[in-house]
Amino acid sequence: MTVLVTYATKMGATASIAAAIGVELRAAGFAADVHEIGAVQAVTPYEAVVLGSAIYQGRWLPEAVRFLRRHERQLRTRRVWLFHSGPLGASRQQAQPVPADVARLAREFGAPPVKTFAGNLQADVVLHDDDLERLVGDSRDWLDVRAWTRQIATTLGAPGEGSAHDARQRTHDDARDHRAR
Numbered sequence: 001m002t003v004l005v006t007y008a009t010k011m012g013a014t015a016s017i018a019a020a021i022g023v024e025l026r027a028a029g030f031a032a033d034v035h036e037i038g039a040v041q042a043v044t045p046y047e048a049v050v051l052g053s054a055i056y057q058g059r060w061l062p063e064a065v066r067f068l069r070r071h072e073r074q075l076r077t078r079r080v081w082l083f084h085s086g087p088l089g090a091s092r093q094q095a096q097p098v099p100a101d102v103a104r105l106a107r108e109f110g111a112p113p114v115k116t117f118a119g120n121l122q123a124d125v126v127l128h129d130d131d132l133e134r135l136v137g138d139s140r141d142w143l144d145v146r147a148w149t150r151q152i153a154t155t156l157g158a159p160g161e162g163s164a165h166d167a168r169q170r171t172h173d174d175a176r177d178h179r180a181r
């Protein structure tokens with residue numbers, strides 16, 4: 001089974017989280033492709049998708065939301081996990097609200113609750129902004145990232161296994177989408 005791990009980032013923190021998820025999935029025996037969202041043409045080669053975005057001003061990066069919309073039909077027949085990266089400093093462990101557009105799509109996919117990961121803020125990004133300057137630093141929690149990924153691996157089951165019914169359903173839906181284009 002190959003898992004797609006894809007992400008939207010402005011400053012790289014979410015990219016490193018996605019890379020760590022890929023490493024952990026491979027350690028669990030899965031094939032995992034890790035790509036920035038703009039580099040992904042199709043989700044059809046994948047049985048499961050893990051997608052994350054950085055949060056800015058309470059919202060996901062627009063390319064992440066566009067991706068979810070563009071691939072909505074295919075994602076409905078795949079296992080989907082979503083995460084976002086944001087909180088810093090003293091609030092780093094606080095789960096962040098899921099933007100309404102993302103929450104609606106997550107429901108469509110039957111995805112589990114969106115996971116919040118703590119983020120990273122580099123000093124050069126926030127020069128002359130006193131509020132943000134106080135939050136500068138790397139709050140990322142690699143143990144949290146690994147633990148969440150292990151749960152995904154457990155849910156996906158042993159590598160190579162997969163419901164034949166699920167696979168048939170995906171093939172059927174993908175073929176229908178292809179004809180509809």
Ligand SMILES: Cc1cc2nc3c(=O)[nH]c(=O)nc-3n(C[C@H](O)[C@H](O)[C@H](O)COP(=O)(O)O)c2cc1C
Nearest residue numbers: 009010011012013014054056057058086087119120
């Ligand atoms: C201008 C600005 C706005 C931000 N807004 C939020 C926010 O609303 N919620 C949040 O949790 N984090 C917020 N953050 C923190 C970033 O999400 C965090 O630094 C994240 O890890 C950056 O990810 P990236 O490096 O992948 O772009 C903000 C950071 C900046 C610089």
